[in-house]
Amino acid sequence: MKEYEVYSTLKVPKNSKIIVRLDGRSFHNLAKDLNLVKPYDENFYRVMANVCEDLFKEFSPSLVYTFSDEISLLMDKIPFDGRIEKIDSVMASFTASSFVMHYGVDFKKPPAFDSRVIPISDDDALRYFRWRQEESWKNCIASHGISFLKSNYSNNEANDKINGLSSSEIHELLYQNGINLNDVETYKKRGIAVYRRNKKVEGFNKKENKNQVSYRSYVYVDWEVPKFNKEFFENLIG
Template structure:
C-alpha cells in the first residue's frame, strides 16, 4: 500500500452519506453574526441592506443547485433539496454549501454595499470581526410529511425574533442596553405587542418579510403569443428564480404547490 492510500484510511468520515432516496434540508447559520452586525453598525431592528445580501446569497445557491425551496430569516438559511448532489456525501455537501454562502456574502458585501457600510473606514478591530465571513452547515434528513412542519417551525422562530427585536429596539430608546434586555425577559408575545403599541408601533403594519422571512423558489407564468404561419395563438411557459418578500403563513398546501 502506498502512502496516499494509507493516508486515505484516516479519512474515516469521507464515505458518510445521506440515506438513499431521501430529501434533506440543509440549514446554514452565520458564524458570529451578532459581532458582525455591531462592527457594520447595522440598523436596528432590521437592516434592509443586510437582507438584500442574504437574498442574493440564496439566489446564488439556487442558481448553483436548483433546490426545491430556500427560506431565510436573520442569518439563517434553510435549503430544501430533493435531488442530492455530490453522491450524497455529507462532508462534501456541508463544506461546499457553507463555503458558497460565505463567499457569496463576502462578494455582495464588498461589491454591492462597500460604500454604504464604509468598509474602507473600518477600524482594524472591526475589520478583523467582519472578515473572514463564515457560515456553518448541518444536514437534516426529512420526509414529505414533515417538510411543512419544519418550515412552519422556522417561520415561527422568525416571528419570535421580530417581536423580541422590535421590543428591545423600542426599550433601548428609553433605557440602557442591559436594562432593556432585562425588561424584555419573561414577557410573552401579547405583552410585547402591548408594550410596542403603547409606543406607537403596530407590528401588523411592518413589512411582511420582517415577520415571516423570505422565500426563494421557481415561479412560472404563461405568455401568450401568435404563430403567423399557423395563424393561431400560442401559449408558452416561462420561469425564473423568485424572491418572495410577502410569504404566506406556511402550510402543507404551499409546499405541495412548489414546482
C-alpha cells in the same frame, strides 16, 4: 492514507429529501462591526436575499428560505452523490463567499457560516418551515422589543426589562406604545423565500399558424411570503 479521512463516506439515505440549514457564525459581533441598523437593516436583508438566489441557482433546491442570519434549503436533487461532508463544507463556503461578494465591504474578520444536513419527509418539510417561520415572527417581536427599550433605557436596563417576557407580552408592550407589528413589512415577520414560479408567455406558432400560450419557470424572490401551508408546499413540490 485515504482511510484516515473520518466520515468521508457518510451519505444521505438514498431517495430521501434533505434540508440544509446554514447559520451565520458570530453574526451578533458582525452586526456591531457593520453598524447594522436596528431592529432591521434593509441592506443586510437585500444581501441575504441575493445569497439565497445564488444558492438556488447553484444547487437547484425546491425552496430557499431565510430570516435573520439563517438560511434553509429544501432539496430533492442531492448534490455530491449525497456525501454529507461535501454538502456541508461546499455549501457553507459558497454561502460565506456569496455574502462577502454581495456586501462589498472590508470586513474586520472573515464572515463564516456553519451547515447541517437534515433528512426529511414531505409532511415534515411543511412542519419544519412552519417552525422556522414561527421563529422568524418571534425574532421580529424580540428585535423590535429590545430596539424600543434601548431607545428609552440604557442597554443594561433594557436587557433587564425584556428578560423573561413572553412574545405576547413584548407584542403588547409595543402596541401600548404605538408600535403595531402587524403593520411592519412582511419579510420582517415571515422571512424571504426563493423558489420557481411560472409566467405566461403568449406567442405566435408559425408552423400551426395560430396564437399560442406557454408557461416558463423563473427564479422568484418572494419578499411577501405567505404563511406556509399545505397548498404552498404541494404547488412547490408538485
